[in-house]
Amino acid sequence: MPRHRLRWIALGATAVALACAAALAIWWPSEAELARRAGDAATERLGVPVKVGQLHWSLFPSPRVELRDVRTEQEAPLSAERLSAGVRWGDLLHRRLALTDLQLENATIPQASLSEFQVRPTDDGAESSLPFTLAPIPVERADWQGVRWIGRNGRTLVYAGSAEFDTAWRPRQAWLERTGAPVPTRMAITREGAEDRWRADVSAGGRTEQGTLRLQEINGRYRVTGAIDFTGVDVEGVMAAFERRAVVAGKASGHTDLIAEGADPAEAVQALHTRTRFTVARARLLTFDLERAVKTVGTQRGGTTQLDSLEGVVRTEADRGGTIVRYSDLKATSGVLTATGDAVLQNRRVSGHVAVDLVDGVVGIPLEFGGTMDDTTLTLPPAALAGAAVGTAVAPGVGTAIGARIGETLRRIFGDDEPEVPPPKRPAPRR
Structure with a gap:
């Protein structure tokens, strides 16, 4: 073919390409x-x-x-x-x-x-109008970093993580890490075969423990359950990782169960409940001095208390007003003192009651505590305070404790006030 003809063909092809590009630019x-x-x-x-x-x-x-x-x-x-x-x-x-x-x-x-x-x-027919069909695995891998979660109380926590997915949005493996935590705080999950069951490796408080997670679909609803045993976890380290002030210092051991249920995975996470039974050896209360509170009949504020042991159950539940934390079956020993009680914590405000026994199970002082995590108060209920005054007149020291217990017991027997927030608040004192 003559060279000049090739040149004209090339120029023609170029012109067509430019025209197509121009049309595409106008259309796109x-x-x-x-x-x-x-x-x-x-x-x-x-x-x-x-x-x-x-x-x-x-x-x-x-x-x-x-x-x-x-x-x-x-x-x-x-x-x-x-x-x-x-x-x-x-x-x-x-x-x-x-x-x-x-x-x-x-x-x-x-x-x-x-x-x-x-x-x-997504079931309103909108998907059919799209030019694409959804693949069995819509997203193969997701990565995130520098994600700032701002809680209802204004606390900001930064996270990073990654997930690889199987069909039906099941993660094949994933990890989530609290960026900037003073000690490594991380959870990694790995799917066990094709089952809706995952191994969970949790690092927190200087320890790494292994637990399990399971997903079920029951009558169109999702249910996530999990369990983990832990030993020697630093309580202050765990709380500091989430920028929370610890009430107790020490190494905790115990068992945690969790359950979350909802119409979809997002709703299930918002309905998360946990239950943990724990023991802390050589624990230390960081918000008040229990012994001085007893000696001053509940007027002492602040201080710390060294405990021989602490045990109990803590439950958490998601709530629109902030996570609710309920402590129950609490028992602490410190020298000749034994304290039992329960409490509720939400948005850094705490309320509850404790009975302090000078001789285990024989003589006790009932105390109510409240306020905030930064300023926790211990007080005697009015009826118990009146009883304590009578007890002091009869016999100093132990008489005060006996009188306080009698005064509170009489109020509970003859009082008819209803609890403000059951459980675990006690009935409000009669005025």
Whole structure:
């Protein structure tokens, strides 16, 4: 073929390519338009306004979409500095939605704002209008770092983690770590074959223990159960990892069970309950001096108490107003003193009662405590205080304790006030 003819063919092909590129540029929306459409789609799905600052996409070496400065329009917005996802050419050409990886960086998630979400159900036929079908494994791997969780009380905790998924959103393996914790605090799970059962390796308080997790679907609802035994866990270390002030110092041993149930995994997590039976040898109370509280008939505040032993049961339950922690069957020994009682803790406010025996099971002083974790108070109920005064007149020392116990016992027998928040609060004293 003559050379000049080849030149004209090349020029013609170039012109056609340029014309196609120009037409594609006119037809294909700009990145700004795609960012707006992505925000509108998220708004429709989540039920709250969503804005996407920037959207970038590329096709080579493999298709990828990156979103930047994503945030909800709420009083306390959810935000993400960067959200990136990749797909394979084969899935894209077959119009199959399957992400090879999903990356989330520097996100902020206020717990209080999640309750404003009204997630649109997926069974309303909306999926059929999409140009893609959902793959059996929609996301193969997800990674996140710098994710700041803001609790209802304003406490901010930073997390990092990763998960690899099987079908039906079952994690094949995953890990979650408390970034910046003073001691390593991490949980890693590994699926056992194809069963809905996982081995859990939990590192906290200077120890790594192994437990189990199990997922069940019962009548269309999800139920997650788990169990773990632990030995020699530093209580202060665990609390410090989540920026909480410990009430007790020492090494704890015991057993924890957890259960969560809901219509979907997210609802199940929000309904999480745990129960832990524990013992702490050579424990130390960090909020008050028990012996001085007894000697001053409940007027002493602050201080610490060295204990020979501490045991009890602690239950936690998720609540819109903040996690509720209930302590029951508490028993502490310190020299000649034995104390038993229970308590409720929520949003750093504590309430409960304790009976302090000078001679185990024979002579005791009833005390009520309340206030905050930073300023816990121990007081005698009015009836017990009156009894203590009578006891002092009869016989100093032990007479005070006997009088206090008698005064409180008489109030319980003849009083008819109802408990304010059962359990474990005692009836309010009659005025």
